[in-house]
Amino acid sequence: MTTSQHKIGSGFGARSTAEEVLRGIDLSGELAIVTGGYSGLGLETTRALANAGAHVVVPARRPADAEAALAGISGTEVGELDLADLTSVETFARRFLGTGRSVDILIANAGIMAAPERRVGPGWEAHFAINHLGHFALVNRLWPALTADGGARVVMVSSAGHHSSPMRWDDVQFEGGYDRWLAYGQAKTANVLFAVQLDAIGAEHGIRAFSLHPGAILTPLQRHLRQEEMVEFGWIDENGDQADPDFKSPEQGAATQVWAATSPRLADMGGLYCEDCDVAEIVAEEGEWVGVRPFAIDTGEAARLWQVSAGLTGVGSRT
Numbered sequence: 001m002t003t004s005q006h007k008i009g010s011g012f013g014a015r016s017t018a019e020e021v022l023r024g025i026d027l028s029g030e031l032a033i034v035t036g037g038y039s040g041l042g043l044e045t046t047r048a049l050a051n052a053g054a055h056v057v058v059p060a061r062r063p064a065d066a067e068a069a070l071a072g073i074s075g076t077e078v079g080e081l082d083l084a085d086l087t088s089v090e091t092f093a094r095r096f097l098g099t100g101r102s103v104d105i106l107i108a109n110a111g112i113m114a115a116p117e118r119r120v121g122p123g124w125e126a127h128f129a130i131n132h133l134g135h136f137a138l139v140n141r142l143w144p145a146l147t148a149d150g151g152a153r154v155v156m157v158s159s160a161g162h163h164s165s166p167m168r169w170d171d172v173q174f175e176g177g178y179d180r181w182l183a184y185g186q187a188k189t190a191n192v193l194f195a196v197q198l199d200a201i202g203a204e205h206g207i208r209a210f211s212l213h214p215g216a217i218l219t220p221l222q223r224h225l226r227q228e229e230m231v232e233f234g235w236i237d238e239n240g241d242q243a244d245p246d247f248k249s250p251e252q253g254a255a256t257q258v259w260a261a262t263s264p265r266l267a268d269m270g271g272l273y274c275e276d277c278d279v280a281e282i283v284a285e286e287g288e289w290v291g292v293r294p295f296a297i298d299t300g301e302a303a304r305l306w307q308v309s310a311g312l313t314g315v316g317s318r319t
Helices: 040-051 063-069 086-098 126-141 143-147 160-164 180-205 220-224 227-233 255-262 299-313
Strands: 031-034 055-060 076-080 105-108 153-157 208-213 272-275
Touching: 031 040, 040 055, 040 105, 040 255, 055 063, 063 076, 076 086, 086 126, 086 143, 105 126, 105 255, 126 143, 126 180, 126 299, 143 180, 153 180, 153 255, 160 180, 180 208, 180 272, 180 299, 208 255, 255 272
Parallel strands: 031 055, 031 105, 055 076, 105 153, 153 208, 208 272
Antiparallel strands: none
16 A cells, blocks of 8 residues: 655754744635634734735634734734633634635644543544544534635644544543543544545545644643653743653644645645644554554544534534
8 A cells, every 4th residue: 555644854853943934935815713712822823824825714712812912923813712612612613604705724623632531512532522623623513614716735743642542432532540641642633633634525625634743842731640650751941831852842842733734745645644834754663652553544444433523513424
């Protein structure tokens, strides 16, 4: 079997910043949607895209907080959206479609990590619901805008955390016992699989999809972790300062999603998992958490996840 899931020699790397990968790229006249684009990596992504000329729409569960965070960035607007609530997703999409605008870039950046057990909607596990199902519904609700102007790039922000768990088809919602890290890992695998199937379905309509690991970065994503845990992991020291030299800055962490959303090198490509501003290699065995595991890019698993997600959300029945 041949695959495009190999490094392409992008010229960028782990320490490249979002600003650097956008150098020479003019996004004037383009519209981007960045979920969670007002905090952490999302904020840096919004800033970089706006500085390159894009108009950036930032859906936010807390619109007032988003407005405050984006106050100094021109070319942005905020819309209300709670990814845990499919009615909220539908309302946001309906309002956006009502403006008659097309979408050139959609970056699914918002998410939660290692959170305590929580049920949303009809009892869905929160990581799977927020990180995956909310974005699945959003993309499908926005389909007319994504295809209106010849197509768009959709970028799913996954994580090396996907290495920890394939899809748990026998207990997707963790009804038989909860593990916060496995829940996060399954949701991140879902992000990768979603990009695989979205690209397969959307390519003929001009939609190309990618997923990625942004790298390890200290952001509000770690809000559910105790300081003692992060000290034990070696992420921070006893004073709360960054201790791991491999951690990226937020500007570096935002680079891969910006690169995946805009790089001319990825034209006519799609369904790929990226890291460090390049396409990642496939890693078949457990070990170092680099590259992408085969189960996360398996086309059969991707098609199955799409059908399950369409059944749960009531949208996306395209196959």
